Amino acid sequence: xxxxxAALADLWYLSRPYFTSAERKSAWTLLGVVLGLxxxxxxxxxxxxxxxxxxxxxxxxxxxxxFLRGLFWFVRTPTMPIPGFxxxxxxxxxxxxxxxxxxxxxxxxxxxxxxxxxxxxxLDQNVAFRIAIEETxxxxxxxxxxxxxxxxxxxFVRNTLSQFLDIVSRLITLFSYVGLLWVLSGAIxxxxxxxxxxxxxxxxxxxxFASVVTHLTGRRLIPLRIAQQKAEADFRYSLVHIRDHAAxxxxxxGADHEKRLLIGKFDVIYDNFLGIMKRAKWLxxxxxxxxxxxxxxxxxxGSIRYFAGKITFGTLMQLxxxxxxxxxxLGWIWSSYASLTEWRANIARLxxxxxxxxxxxxxxxxxxxxxxxxxxxxxxxxxxxYRPDGSVLLSSVNITLPRxxxxxxxxxxxxGKSTLLRTLAGIWPFTSGTIRLPAEEMMFxxxxxxxxxxxxx
Numbered sequence: 001x002x003x004x005x006a007a008l009a010d011l012w013y014l015s016r017p018y019f020t021s022a023e024r025k026s027a028w029t030l031l032g033v034v035l036g037l038x039x040x041x042x043x044x045x046x047x048x049x050x051x052x053x054x055x056x057x058x059x060x061x062x063x064x065x066x067f068l069r070g071l072f073w074f075v076r077t078p079t080m081p082i083p084g085f086x087x088x089x090x091x092x093x094x095x096x097x098x099x100x101x102x103x104x105x106x107x108x109x110x111x112x113x114x115x116x117x118x119x120x121x122x123l124d125q126n127v128a129f130r131i132a133i134e135e136t137x138x139x140x141x142x143x144x145x146x147x148x149x150x151x152x153x154x155x156f157v158r159n160t161l162s163q164f165l166d167i168v169s170r171l172i173t174l175f176s177y178v179g180l181l182w183v184l185s186g187a188i189x190x191x192x193x194x195x196x197x198x199x200x201x202x203x204x205x206x207x208x209f210a211s212v213v214t215h216l217t218g219r220r221l222i223p224l225r226i227a228q229q230k231a232e233a234d235f236r237y238s239l240v241h242i243r244d245h246a247a248x249x250x251x252x253x254g255a256d257h258e259k260r261l262l263i264g265k266f267d268v269i270y271d272n273f274l275g276i277m278k279r280a281k282w283l284x285x286x287x288x289x290x291x292x293x294x295x296x297x298x299x300x301x302g303s304i305r306y307f308a309g310k311i312t313f314g315t316l317m318q319l320x321x322x323x324x325x326x327x328x329x330l331g332w333i334w335s336s337y338a339s340l341t342e343w344r345a346n347i348a349r350l351x352x353x354x355x356x357x358x359x360x361x362x363x364x365x366x367x368x369x370x371x372x373x374x375x376x377x378x379x380x381x382x383x384x385x386y387r388p389d390g391s392v393l394l395s396s397v398n399i400t401l402p403r404x405x406x407x408x409x410x411x412x413x414x415x416g417k418s419t420l421l422r423t424l425a426g427i428w429p430f431t432s433g434t435i436r437l438p439a440e441e442m443m444f445x446x447x448x449x450x451x452x453x454x455x456x457x
Contacts, residue, residue, distance in 0.1 A: 007344055010351035014156065018113050030106040037099035038165060042172045044092040045325070046180070049318050051085040057314030103161055111157045118149050121357050126427045130360040133388055147233040148353040156350050159343040174329035181322040184315060185302075199323055202301065207330035210286075217283050224276045225345040231272055235265040298323035360429075369426060373439045376403045378424060383433035385416060385423055390430075393419060403438070 019027055072086055122128050122145060131145065178200060185199030195201065242249060242258055249258055298320045306316045383397040393416045401407055409417045422428040424435065425444040 007347060010347045011160065014114075014347065014351055014354060015160065017117070018110055021113060023109065023113055027106065027110065030102055030109075034099055034102050034106065034165060035168060037095045037102070038169050039172055040095045041092060041099065042169060042176055044088050044095070045173070046176050047083065048085055048088050048092075049180070049321050050082045051088065052321065053312075053314035053318040057312045103165065107157050107161050110161075111153055114153050114157065115149060118153065118354070118357070121361060122149070125361055126429075127357050127360045129427055130429055131356060145353060147229070147236075148350060152229075152346055152350045152353070155342075155346045159339070159346060163340070163343055170329040173325050177322045177325045177329070181319070181326050184311075184319045184322060199298075199301065199319065200326065203323055203327045203330060206297070207327055211330075214283065214286055217279075217286055221276065221279050221283070221341040222344050222348075224272060224279065225342055226348060228269070228272050228276060229345065229349060231265065231269045235262070235269055238262055238265055298327075368434045370434065370436045371439050376438055377401055377436075378438070379436040380424075381434040381436070383423070383435065384431065385419055385428065386430040386432075388430060397433070 018024075021027075073083075122131075128145070181200050181203065182197035185197055238258075238261060242262075249255060299316075302311075302316050302319045302323070305311045306313065311319070378401040380397050380399050383394070384392065385394040385397065387393050397420070409420070411417055419428055421444060423431050
């Protein structure tokens with residue numbers, strides 16, 4: 001339950017901003033229309049079960065007229081007229097197509113909004129730099145932000161909508177078919193005890209057993225899938241690193257070193273995916289076996305009343321369909337467990353990255369930056385610079401960098417020369433003290449120059 005609460009908290013943390021944003025009206029409208037079409041599809045499916053009952057019974061009785069009317073027109077029953085199968089099928093087809101289209105439209109808009117939001121936050125206030133600092137001191141480092149923004153946002157939005165609509169559809173299906181299954185199954189006597197609606201109780205027990213066994217078998221897939229995504233991203237990043245530094249690697253004769261690193265990273269992918277395969281193999285045996293068993297099991301149990309002459313062939317087939325729908329609705333966990341583990345891993349990765357950006361956006365610097373037109377030099381007053389772990393790198397720096405003078409900072413590697421320049425530029429967050437700057441445009445050139453970077457003080 002603790003893991004479920006954490007997953008729901010992450011899901012709410014990632015989803016709430018969009019559905020309360022400026023796009024909330026269109027988002028809720030699209031979601032409402034899709035839910036309405038889903039409800040329509042479930043209702044049409046229930047209605048079609050009565051049509052199937054009519055033409056299956058007509059086949060049993062060799063009644064051509066009732067068979068054709070059950071397929072293409074209407075059949076009057078003691079309770080109500082039942083439209084033919086294909087009369088229901090045409091609007092169902094339109095509803096299914098538009099439900100998919102509008103769901104994809106909502107997915108696309110949500111992804112656009114979330115991508116814009118995360119890209120903006122990642123690049124504002126130098127959050128990308130703060131996250132990239134080695135040993136940032138953040139409790140959860142957002143590894144591979146490029147994958148989080150490109151791949152995980154897409155997977156999160158797509159899977160969240162599909163899983164949510166799947167749950168809603170199954171709940172509607174459950175409530176739609178429970179009463180029908182109760183009525184159709186009738187009662188059965190076991191050791192003198194009369195059990196009404198026995199088919200419904202069988203479906204409940206079957207789904208409960210399947211869900212518990214499936215969870216115990218497949219729960220280890222969640223950490224394995226998280227580890228697989230990280231390993232794949234690390235391997236892909238190393239390939240890009242080699243592409244971007246091909247000349248340096250060649251001049252330094254570093255090909256063998258890079259090769260060992262790449263092979264090592266791929267070995268992690270191989271070993272972890274082998275673990276996923278082994279776990280998924282047993283999960284596949286279980287879920288596929290349960291799925292195959294359920295339909296035949298319903299037919300076997302329902303045939304008892306059919307051979308006893310208590311129900312028609314059409315009612316038997318309607319009973320099997322009702323059992324299948326109820327069992328499928330109740331068996332959401334075991335039938336969708338593989339996709340649920342992937343979705344849970346996706347939520348965890350994206351929520352970790354979002355929280356990392358949130359913490360980095362707050363910053364830890366306590367430096368006062370004073371920008372005055374009367375100041376011509378760069379002056380620091382009791383400036384302390386810290387490492388990310390809180391230890392002091394430079395203490396009480398009081399310097400004046402006069403305008404129009406060439407100044408060279410000399411010192412051994414690791415002393416803090418580059419970090420001092422980063423502090424003056426305002427991008428190093430772990431500082432305290434005062435910096436006075438002139439109200440003029442200044443450019444800070446990094447060790448690896450970026451040609452389009454002009455910073456105004």
